[in-house]
Amino acid sequence: MKQSPFRIALDRSKKTQADVVRLLGVNRQNVSRWYKGTVRFPREYADQVAQFLGTTADFLVFDRPLVGSFDPDEDLVQDPIDDAVADDAARRAARRKLRPGEVVERDVRGGLGPGGHATVVAVDGEIIDGVSSTWTLPQSYLHTELRAKEADVDIIPVDGDSMIPTLLPGDRVMIHRSSRAPSPDGVFAISDGIGISIKRIQLVRGSDPLQVRIISDNPLHTPDVIAASDLNVIGRVICKVTRM
Template sequence: MKLDPTRRRVLELIAHRDPPTDLKKASIACGKNHAYLHQFVHRGTPRKLPEDVRHLLAGHLGVDESELRDGAPPKVVSSGARQATEMTTRRAVTYARALTIDNDPAVAAVPEVHIIASAGGGSLMDQEQRGENWYFPVSWLHHELHADADNLRIISIDGDSMEPILEAGDKILVDTSRKAPSPPGIFVLFDGMGLVAKQLEPVPNTEPARVLIRSANARYQDYERTVDEVSIIGRVVWFARRV
């Protein structure tokens, strides 16, 4: 997409802001989801920035809002008008800074944990959570995924045993509160050998209770474990893939 002057100006101001910012942080500062400005700049949605977003973004970037107005050159203002503009900008900055994940009920942070859920040979699980946060609308988490953000983690897929459903490099959203393999689904689990992402389903009428562990890729054989032999981390409820 060819960028118009307004979109180029947004990227320029973000690149040179001190302290540093990016499209994600600027989107949150405007009270929007983390992808809002990326979609505006690179996908043309929305076509124009709404007035309230324009003022908040200008405050976050420390410029007059006229610099972000389509087709309009920056305003030349008198000292009195400049004072009024600066006051408006300060208010916008204060409001933008207040819009953090902690006190904005519309958006929730989900940490990306730096462990590998292997869809191949397996790998040992590192419990440390030290990845960047992903941001999701709370209403979407509740209504679409029936999930609470506190129970969610983002993990990367490694291996090919779940192709074509999941591919190496995919990011999966794991609900750690959902550990029962009923109904059957895709789970992240430690199977005694390593951390894997597999299709799980209970084996009926077994004592002790057993689970069937399946791969989507026909090159890999199914196998069973007793419930006590596996540790289910959570159910996969969503994934993202680079195109």
């Protein structure tokens, strides 16, 4: 039996029904009915709960995919997948055997601040980030417009406020792992040894040895300047999905 959108979002967030009861101040039986799918999730609570669970109001109320309006002629994203399917997707991604237009969303939250952390799986003895879901994009868009191949990109959710207004909590970004050189300047996923952060990277022209400026688009956060040799770039951000 198909699970309710509320149940899918709640389980993925690792929060509980009791957390939602406290958030909304509603009867626990109502939350239980939403979870079981015997009652449709009410629109009046959708925005608040969607933000709390890291999903969208349309998904909770209408069971619409995160980016269902991106191209009405295509199925772009599927429901969250179970562990066995996720592990299979991780293995196919590592072996470069993804289906046409298929892109994996990694089980990692790109911290727009302290950094993100991922669950990991072993594929042929190599430890890689786990997969939380798979997306199906029009192959022509992926290859022609984004100039990327399925196995060279990952999608991750973002969190924090340091890249506001460019990126908001709950947005998804696509990272091109084969595009790591910080020239030209742009937005990149970087690792500081603790987690993943999404930042704007700018070369410090004329510096010797070469330095880079790590910039948060939110003016409340100050930039950092480090040696380019200390910069660990995961990939360039080539696409974002945000809720209007």
